[in-house]
Amino acid sequence: VPGQDPVDLTNCDREPIHILGRIQDFGWLLAVSSDWMIVHASENVAGCFDREAADIIGLPAAEILGYQTLDRIRKGLSGLYGTDSVERIFGVEVASKPDTRLDVAVHFSGSNIVLEFEPANFDVDSQYTSQVRLMIERLRQSTDVDSLCNTAAKFVKSLTGFDRVMVYRFAPDDSGEVIAEAAEPGIGTFLGLHYPASDIPRQARELYRRNLLRIISDVNGRTVPVIPGISPEGRPLDMSMCGLRAVSPIHIEYLQNMGVEASMSISILRRGELWGLFSCHHYSPLVLSYDVRTAAELFAEMFAFLLDQQLGDRARAQSAATQALHNKLMADLAEGSTVRDSFEPLATALASLIPCSGIAGWVEGSFVKRGQVPEKDEFMQLVRFLNTTAPGQIYSTNALPSVFAAAANFSSRPAGLMALPVSRAPRDYIVLFRNEIAKTIKWAGDPSKPVEYGPNGARLTPRKSFEAWQETVRGQSAPWEEGDLDAAESLRITMLEVVLRISDAANRDRD
Ligand code: BLA
Structure with a gap:
């Protein structure tokens, strides 16, 4: 972004991650004006619409999508409420790809309407809704926060196929701890590890309250620019609510240093505040179709309600125990x-x-x-x-x-x-x-593993990150x-x- 200082490890929370201007290449993006003229397109759109991005800027969207498809999308738009709402339309046909169905995400961004396309899940019979419903039913039987989180991690893993799914809980100082985990055998554990607030900087936490799910399908994959970078109105496209958004290069390096090749996180909100995340790692690239991501997001939202209930129960149990202690003390005194x-x-x-x-x-x-x-x-x-x-x-x-x-x-x-x-x-x-606290917690990783250095230094590794956290809580x-x-x-x-x-x-x- 012109005029912006380069981002380094000391000013991470100023990186404008919502306007980095690129998407991941598992989908295609168009942004249109309120009268449905194409204003931005991702450089890879030819892969979907058989027309080069530079050639379709300024054309009516109907010319590219066809009237029928555009109509379906328009109807979807009428279901949108407020600015942070994204409508999902599954299984749309486009003329340029007669033998494929596409899933489309539609949302408003400033004066634009953003359309994101990706190949629909072939396995149309997969019953994600009924899976999620069963999982929630099982979760309801958890009797405490720990078992609730452990079971939820297991379910997110089976729903999505990630190698490792963690429940990461934020502390009041915005540092965090892995409090539950489901992982493939033999890949070690992150359970109990703490990380400093800066690992998930402020603007990212802010964004994750509005947009609940993000996936990085291939950490080492290429990203695609959205053109033009600056609209005729002089603004970059705000991609806060995009599902295809390419993420911060600093975070990419962090994942590379961890050996992670695909990552996904889903926000866990408690009464509107970011309580934690499901953080998912995969050790090879992993593209998840939009319907699976939608199911995972729905699961996380239902989980958050159960969690709030469970935390409320815990608070009530603590106050009941306090009352019992009061009664006992008063009785002891009588003796x-x-x-x-x-x-x-x-x-x-x-x-x-x-x-x-x-x-x-x-x-x-x-x-x-x-x-x-x-x-x-x-x-x-x-x-x-x-x-x-x-x-x-x-x-x-x-x-x-x-x-x-x-x-x-x-x-x-x-x-x-x-x-x-x-x-x-x-x-x-x-x-x-x-x-x-730093003394009461053990580092669970392998301390003899050599520190890996990248262009941003040794800081972006789990071990260094843990040390940084220890330093801040001395x-x-x-x-x-x-x-x-x-x-x-x-x-x-x-x-x-x-x-x-x-x-x-x-x-x-x-x-
Ligand atoms: C984003 N950092 C993230 C995300 C997570 C973490 C989960 C969300 C994106 C995703 O789903 O991958 C951190 N991931 C973790 C942690 C664990 C994990 C702690 O699995 C623990 C097990 N990161 C740094 C430093 C900076 C930084 C030092 O470590 C900056 C100086 C930046 N992290 C950073 C940025 C994002 C991020 C900018 C936002 C990425 C985006 O959404 O564009």
């Missing part, structure tokens, strides 16, 4: 225990509700602990720091050394902290700790999630109640 006495069961219950590596407390003048926690004198320094935070509120961080430098030298090296103030003044605290723990904070907040209120009752009882005894 005359003190907060200090009940620390051990309390810590056990807390740890089962909120994942952590240790819990310590300063309650009623003594230091109590369980699991991996700082030494007592270190903890007292920490209490002084906590006394400077807003009173009467939970304080939490997943990067403790960045707000309280001394923690970097604590023997237990805490990286995440959540402090529950459990009395008024002087302040008592129950504190949950988490270890550094001194950080896994983030505290909303459910963790909610559970902590309601327990804090329980504890306050407990403490008040104890002191009331003590006062009564004294009177």
Whole structure:
């Protein structure tokens, strides 16, 4: 693009991936004006319409497609709603290819209508809709998020035939983790691996919320320019919603370094936000017909609904468990225990509700602990720091050394902290700790595999990418999630109640 700085690894999120001006060669593209005159064509259109791209620019689309075909496409257009909607018309005939059927995707892009053609699936009897329906029925039986994701990865694999299908979940900082995988035997595993946010840069994540599926059929294949690069109105064609769009060369290099020859990803949206992706790899080129891609996309959308349900169930279970703990604490108190006495069961219950590596407390003048926690004198320094935070509120961080430098030298090296103030003044605290995330995760790849260098350097390999992620999360723990904070907040209120009752009882005894 003229006037644009060259893209390198430091400015990836500025690469204008929606206007790179090229398509993959498994299909053909035309863009027409609102009066159906051809404005852009991909340079390979002769393969479909027997006319060179340069010769058809400016002609009426009907002259190339025939009136009947154009009519079908026009009818499809009337089903479009909004700008990010793409109509799919399967099994269209064109005069220039009497013995082939084509699948057509139609959408609006600015003042243009974009038509994308590709050969229709020969196997017209394949029952993708009924396959997807059965898969969803099976998925409904999953009882937790993990099994839901694992089963879904397996189904996407059997639907599409990719060698490896992963469920990749984004974290709040836009880094991500492979949380489920279905793979051919003998190709190793990516399960549990984390990648930095920059591996899927911001504009790509933004685009993937609007356009749910992208395929790279042949990573090493040729791409075809769409001409003219700039329309008579002076604009490049916005290809955000195109299925044939050729992708970023930087990403191509990334896949080449991984040895991947075809890639596909399908967005998993939760309430409009990008929650994750199905990421699929194949070790040879793989062209998937439009009906299979459509079925896979539909599957992913249905999966996303089930996932939202399952995540909601998990949140409700956490709050029910919190309520049960509240009841138990109140009952224990009735038997005359003190907060200090009940620390051990309390810590056990807390740890089962909120994942952590240790819990310590300063309650009623003594230091109590369980699991991996700082030494007592270190903890007292920490209490002084906590006394400077807003009173009467939970304080939490997943990067403790960045707000309280001394923690970097604590023997237990805490990286995440959540402090529950459990009395008024002087302040008592129950504190949950988490270890550094980079230390709690193992690299599952082969560390002896030599680093491969490409024109963009060594950064674009899974191993380097993982190292880059480790670098960005140095001194950080896994983030505290909303459910963790909610559970902590309601327990804090329980504890306050407990403490008040104890002191009331003590006062009564004294009177
Ligand atoms: C796109 N990067 C992507 C995509 C994925 C990944 C899934 C979507 C495109 C696709 O379906 O292939 C990354 N793929 C992964 C990860 C795993 C995986 C993390 O399977 C883990 C198992 N990429 C980089 C760096 C840059 C970069 C450093 O690693 C830029 C500096 C760029 N990645 C990049 C760009 C895109 C991308 C620009 C968008 C491609 C496009 O849609 O045009």
